[in-house]
Amino acid sequence: MKKIINNPENVVNEMLDGIVKAHPEYVKRLEGFNVLVRADKHDKKKVALVSGGGSGHEPSHGGFVGEGMLDAAVAGEVFTSPTPDQVFEAIKAVDNGEGVLLIIKNYTGDVMNFQMAGELAEAEGIKVESVIVNDDVAVENSTWTTGRRGIAGTIFVHKIAGAAAEKGMNLSEVKRIAEKVISNVRSMGMSLTPCTVPAAGKPGFELAEDEMEVGLGIHGEPGTHREKIKPASEIVKDLLDKIFNDIDLKENDEVAVMINGLGGTPLMELYIVNNEVEKLMREKGLMIYRTIVGNYMTSLEMAGFSISVLKLDDELKELLDYKADTPAFKKL
């Protein structure tokens, strides 16, 4: 295992400290917990957004804590759901009376633990709502999930629901917005290489030198199939076909696109992918309103990418363009 770490058992703790030391103006750690909360001074009464999940997907989710996105991010061990007590602490820390929206990626453990934490908080009189992101069109059900998995489309939920909360919408409105994003976003990914969970010490799967895995999940869960590596143009066409099959998009519809790197993919390749995505979108008559390219929902050092497509309307466009200021996403 080639990693720049100290003790494999302590990576999450050291990483969280490293994040706080890098961005003290944005985030602080809840003492004794693997929870990052906003450090910037703001006394605004607003709906608070809490997300999180297993670690290893950085900058998700701690990198999105800040103005206009999340109020807290809860970090589990690598590829492992955070426990309910950690999520409960996050909820208590950020609620200011307007209620808390939990943004949960659809994995069995995350759903169970976040919802249990929500119930604990409600028992203490905190208003809690939750939404479950399930944007991955690759496969229904898997070892980790019932239904579709939640992957990089989650960032659009953070951004847009975060703007809604920042603008002062109430809890039911923020939840409505988050659910609209979820119903309008679809994603699919592929990888060239596996990744290694530090505590495991060896890759989660193996791929031959000329093979790629199509449709895999962000924990290395199996995808739809394996095949020989193809040119970027053909890979993109396969992924977009699958996405287009799952969401109703017609000519002149406006969309936002995210080309998300899985951690080990050079930006050069992500931009080459984007070049192909734009061509196919244009052929289909879709209008690209915004494009985001970079590492946003990663799988440690995995080489690969995902494409997310979000169907927009005027309300979503305005919220997508609203100011955000976080370590990993800034919109001026």
Place this chain on the structure above:
Amino acid sequence: MKKIINNPENVVNEMLDGIVKAHPEYVKRLEGFNVLVRADKHDKKKVALVSGGGSGHEPSHGGFVGEGMLDAAVAGEVFTSPTPDQVFEAIKAVDNGEGVLLIIKNYTGDVMNFQMAGELAEAEGIKVESVIVNDDVAVENSTWTTGRRGIAGTIFVHKIAGAAAEKGMNLSEVKRIAEKVISNVRSMGMSLTPCTVPAAGKPGFELAEDEMEVGLGIHGEPGTHREKIKPASEIVKDLLDKIFNDIDLKENDEVAVMINGLGGTPLMELYIVNNEVEKLMREKGLMIYRTIVGNYMTSLEMAGFSISVLKLDDELKELLDYKADTPAFKKL
């Protein structure tokens, strides 16, 4: 070779198109050239900043074109200096009478070709100055360089000289600022894996499963030595010792720090590195004023990182914090 590309001979061209399609509000391409220039409307008379070099270091340098940083970035083939005619076109495109500063990383080809372009521009009556970034303390001279190499410290030059230009300083002042950054910044890196230039099809060097290369350059040039992988804390100590040996820093000095990923390193590891960097800085009595963590000066898919340390004064602090709005670096 596992890469998400089409034709290995066409990666730079497709990448540049992909960048423009992703960020049309920031950059456009000079038709017929591998040059990205600012696309945002601005009629400000200001010194223009031009940088660039071989491709494969993304987001350097095209990702830094925008308000408060570069006015143009010239992209050579992968790990290959851009030709003088390309740089010359960039200079002509962005000069608005206040003159142009060329920010050149210290590689023989870059220095020669940028300076030749500068002379062509001066012959047409454009005021041109240049600075040469040589922040890498690892080795003096190499196959590619006379003197020290220019690596991630270059981003600090883009940011700070870019702010000086945006504030309306004249060419000699912007050059003075850039030279102050260069004399105050030192960097050093290490890698766990090599990278593969697409047109070459195989890795530039080999490393055993338990080995790392210390002090290597961003084109995979040899470093100071190879050794067995060590814990992050020891790696960081070795790199910082070398940096501290090369720059005069005393207790209570303020510094900016960049933990730069080389392309294939998970953000988790960069933050663990940052955690160690902060500890050693604190032990030495240094005050960390700003920290930047992420992929800024990469080597394709290489796994590894570099540390850059910039000694600050009041003038540099103000310019470092000045507004910047580019695809890869935003400061609100």
